[in-house]
Amino acid sequence: MNKKRLRDLFIIFFRIGGFTIGGGYAMLPLIERELVLERGWLSEKEFLDIFAIIQGIPGVIAVNSALYIGYKLEGISGAISAGAGMSLPPVLIIFLVIRLFFQARGLPVFEAFFSGIRSCVVVLIFWAGYRMGKKAVVSGKSIFYTLGMIVGLEVFNLHPIILIIIAGLAGLIFAEGEEKKTDDTI
Amino acid sequence: MILFELYFIFLKIGLFTFGGGYAMLPLIQEEMLGRGWLTAAEFLDIVAVAEMTPGAIAVSNATFIGYRLAGIPGALATTLGLISPSLIIIIIVATVFKKFKDNPLVRRAWEGIRPAVVGLIFATVYSLGKEAINSVEGMIIAIIALGLVAGTRLHPIFIIIISGFLGLGFTYLPLSHLPSLLPF
Numbered sequence: 001m002n003k004k005r006l007r008d009l010f011i012i013f014f015r016i017g018g019f020t021i022g023g024g025y026a027m028l029p030l031i032e033r034e035l036v037l038e039r040g041w042l043s044e045k046e047f048l049d050i051f052a053i054i055q056g057i058p059g060v061i062a063v064n065s066a067l068y069i070g071y072k073l074e075g076i077s078g079a080i081s082a083g084a085g086m087s088l089p090p091v092l093i094i095f096l097v098i099r100l101f102f103q104a105r106g107l108p109v110f111e112a113f114f115s116g117i118r119s120c121v122v123v124l125i126f127w128a129g130y131r132m133g134k135k136a137v138v139s140g141k142s143i144f145y146t147l148g149m150i151v152g153l154e155v156f157n158l159h160p161i162i163l164i165i166i167a168g169l170a171g172l173i174f175a176e177g178e179e180k181k182t183d184d185t186i
Numbered sequence: 187m188i189l190f191e192l193y194f195i196f197l198k199i200g201l202f203t204f205g206g207g208y209a210m211l212p213l214i215q216e217e218m219l220g221r222g223w224l225t226a227a228e229f230l231d232i233v234a235v236a237e238m239t240p241g242a243i244a245v246s247n248a249t250f251i252g253y254r255l256a257g258i259p260g261a262l263a264t265t266l267g268l269i270s271p272s273l274i275i276i277i278i279v280a281t282v283f284k285k286f287k288d289n290p291l292v293r294r295a296w297e298g299i300r301p302a303v304v305g306l307i308f309a310t311v312y313s314l315g316k317e318a319i320n321s322v323e324g325m326i327i328a329i330i331a332l333g334l335v336a337g338t339r340l341h342p343i344f345i346i347i348i349s350g351f352l353g354l355g356f357t358y359l360p361l362s363h364l365p366s367l368l369p370f
Contacts, residue, residue: 120348
């Protein structure tokens, strides 16, 4: 185990996690620059492979990238260093912001400002769904999964996790699983 | 014990999030709003703050919600809960499946999950929208935000801030009577 590299992993991912606004996919080019181009710890091919694997794993994309790369380079300690580096900045930033947020809450100006923001956030979530849909809902069969989820939620009041499991099982049984270039960027 | 409960709720959320931060929101909404722990407005405020601050959006969300419900220990419980399944899954995937992404079973399961998650997000948009966009002003802001997000390359942060100022404008400027003149 290389102690210096463990520390470097923490620092690199802390820096990336602390200065990127926009989540996982916005961080990938930064990770590539630091680890592939500047340090040569990963080859370009390894990086692309990791990127592909991350897309198949549940969870937070940014954190998963850090965990996977850390694990690949330095085992479990590496995963923990890199994962902690990636997760700490948002935790610390939220701790700082949250006091202000609760102090401001209830002020009429704040309420007016956030009344506008709430409408916008609904739209942003819609847009994320729309962009995902353009890539994921590509055939008559895939529309069936989308509609099945909506019916399951709205008509049968099932828990989303149950429906995700059903969708995964249905995919196992009915999907062709043919090789295709997928890109889950949202 | 609320800390254990928060840890396991977010562990469940982390385990079943397929497709990143936005795919996680429906699960958070179901767990938190379903228990009456957060209102739709609070939930949207938290998402806005997470989107506007640096770092992984899902981690910001989890930290904020944990803190809101049980202070700093709560924030640590939610954040660790969110990440723990990933750590375990990644160790398994990295050691056992060298070709995880090319595994036909994984690919077929994803073929079902991906479009289903799209439906899940739309259902969430509908239920949040019903509560949050409940005025003509809110509708106008939503339409403007949609125009900006679809038609420009502005970073979401700027669109959030613009919407905030529109909210201020509708509240404090005399144009707030304007919507009543519109035909819808």
